Amino acid sequence: MPSEQDILDQINANPNQNYHTNNDPDNNEENNSKNSEVLAFIWETAKIIIISLAIIIPIRYYLVQPFFVKGASMEENFHDGDYLLIDEISYRLEKPSRGDVVVFRYPENPSQFFIKRIIGLPGETVEIRNNIVRVYNSDFPKGLVVEEDYLASSQETLGNFQTKLGENEYYVLGDNRTHSSDSRSWGPVDKSLITGRAFLRLWPFNNITKIKSVTY
DSSP states (O other), X not given: OOOHHHHHHHHHHOTTOOOXXXXXXXXHHHHHHHHHHHHHHHHHHHHHHHHHHHHHHHIIIIIEEEEEOOSSTTTTTSOTTOEEEEEOSHHHHSOOOTTOEEEEEETTEEEXXXXXXXXXXXXXXXXXXXXXXXXXXXXXXXXXXXXXXXSOTTXXXXXXXXXXXXXXXXXXXXXXXXXXXXXXXXXXXXXXXXXXXXXXXXXXXXXXXXOOOOOO
16 A cells, blocks of 8 residues: 555656545545435335335235136136136125125135125025025015026026025025035025125136126
């Protein structure tokens, strides 16, 4: 390392030469400025990530869930591989309605998720006989025939059943009645098992649709 005298001698020998030591204030200022810019960029990026997660995580886990349809139990309205969005918030504010397409935990194995359509509501009696579905309640003590225009004309609701639903129970059926494991096989679904209502189909792209409510 040159001594102070060596530096002075060199300056005197070359009076027109610009000479800067490592302690040049201009260099330090430039380095500090670059470091500040890098830190500011990192902080801005971190803020964007934090804010994005704060928005996405609640939506993903508390408001909307994605769901892939597996199997043929809901054909012709929903097909294997359809990608749906499930509204999880509505049923915290209102009760499920007849005709809603819902995703729920399978009562006999809660680790599995099923998708079916609600036919019977809490407190009602559901009767299936001769390919006709009826519900009995205080408004229709003699029975209301459930007209299901959303079913394919070839569908039959097989079986002879009569089920009285509890105060938190729902009777669900698949739209593909001849190929559906549903309340006819394993009984009603408790409201606590219902994840939410299917409200939007995002895949396939040529069939992106809002899932409409059914009016009986």
